[in-house]
Amino acid sequence: MNLKLVSIVYIFCICGISCTASNEDTSVLPEGFVDATQRSTHTNNWAVLVDASRFWFNYRHVANVLSIYRSVKRLGIPDSQIILMIADDMACNARNPRPGQVYNNANQHINVYGDDVEVDYRGYEVTVENFVRLLTGRTQNGTARSKKLLSDAGSNVLIYLTGHGGDGFLKFQDSEEITSQELADGIQQMWEKKRYNELFFMVDTCQAASLYEKFSSPNVLAVASSLVGQDSLSHHVDPSIGVYMIDRYTYYALEFLEKVQPFSTRTIGDFLQVCPKRVCISTVGVRKDLYRRDPHKVPITDFFGAIRPTRVSTDRINVTLANxxxxxxxxxxxxxxxxxxxxxxxxxxxxxxxx
Incomplete structure (x- = not known):
């Protein structure tokens, strides 16, 4: 018995020495790179982007979600880690004078539909059930891998919702609703099942702030386009198609994100201020009591970009080339x-x- 105890203590001591030695970094990395690696503990990024509205007069909601999709994809999140849910196909709608194209402004500067949009849930697949199953990892048997949120404890997850809402609910397809309590329960299950490291919840709808009131899970930062009792307003009309192009909050969010580059120093704190009341008309709501970090010290790319795992070695590496x-x-x-x-x-x- 004593011999075993000595062996265990000996092994523990060796492991302790080994760990201590490996944690001592004698190399000197550039300050900018050191700061970048110490900002977050996440190892991958995921985005769940949802337009819950159908019908041509809700064109702006499709433009909203495609605008955010364009931004996260441009900043490095691959389609394999983006779940895009669009309740209606505006690009192929018979009323669209520009088939295969969706714009978020009347000047047609940016075709947010583009040539490489990968829609994971389309039309009547966009339901409350499928959305909740997606978040909690309880997708039905036979669901394609591309339709699953395969996040883990090291994932930073962005959830963006747009559509028609009210006090404590968001409508799906004008036929059903997801409540603030259901959203809170879904995110709580994500936390308990270790499906995220940090989560950024972003919603553009009327009375949007009511949707995050029930949240209680750790490491959640939330922003809403309007407070309870307020409407979230559209930005402008395109006379050639006769409908509103984009909502005000997402319009100014996109304007901010278009100026962000992968190694930008802009922060989430900056992003939370993109739409003051004088331009949004509604008041943007922010909830950060569940979030452990100062948003002004969190790079915007922690949620809207992607990281590439990198191993830094100061040792000489021998590379044997083929013939x-x-x-x-x-x-x-x-x-x-x-x-x-x-x-x-x-x-x-x-x-x-x-x-």
Missing amino acids: ESDFIADPDEISANKRPFKIIMEPQFPSEFFK
């Missing part, structure tokens, strides 16, 4: 010209931090 003939079309070219063999590869590391 030169595997890389050169004519192996005699080297012996004839007697030039050193050289392979040029595109940089994969953010070298701008070292300048």
Whole structure:
């Protein structure tokens, strides 16, 4: 018995020494890169983007969700980690004078539908049941992998909702509703099942702030386009199609996001101020009591961008190349010209931090 105890203590001591040694970083990294890696503990990003409205007169809601989709995709979140739910297909609607295109402004600067939009849930697939199943990971048997939210304890998740709502509910398809309590329960299950590290809840609808009132789960930051008792208003009409193009809050959110680059220093705190009442008319609501970090110290890309796992090593790395003939079309070219063999590869590391 004593011998076993000594062995256990010995192993514990070795492990302790090993861990201590590995935590001591003798290398000196550029300050900008060190700050970037210490801002968050998440390892991947996911986005769930939902338009819950049907019918042509709700064109702006489709433009809303596609505007956010464009932004997160441009900043690095791949389609494989974006769940896009659109209740109606405005791009192919018979009333659309520009088939296959959806714009978020009358000047037609940006076609937010684009050539590579991947809609995961379309039309009558956009239901309260499917949305809740998606969040909680309880999708039905046979559901395609691309329709699943495969987040984990290291995931930062962005949830964006747009449509018609009221005090404590959001309508789906004009036939059913999801309540603020159901949303709170779904997010609580996500937390208990370790399906997110931090969650950013964003909603653009009337009385939007009522949808996050029931939240109690940790690490949740929420923003809403209007307070309880207020309407969320549209921005402008395109006379050529006769409908509103986009809602005010999402319009100014997109204007902000279009100026953000992958290594931007803009923060979530900056984003929470994008639509003051003088331009939004409604009052933007923010809930941050459940969130552990100061939003003004959280990069906007922690939720709207993506991170690339990087391992930094200060040791010499030996790379054994294959035969030169595997890389050169004519192996005699080297012996004839007697030039050193050289392979040029595109940089994969953010070298701008070292300048």
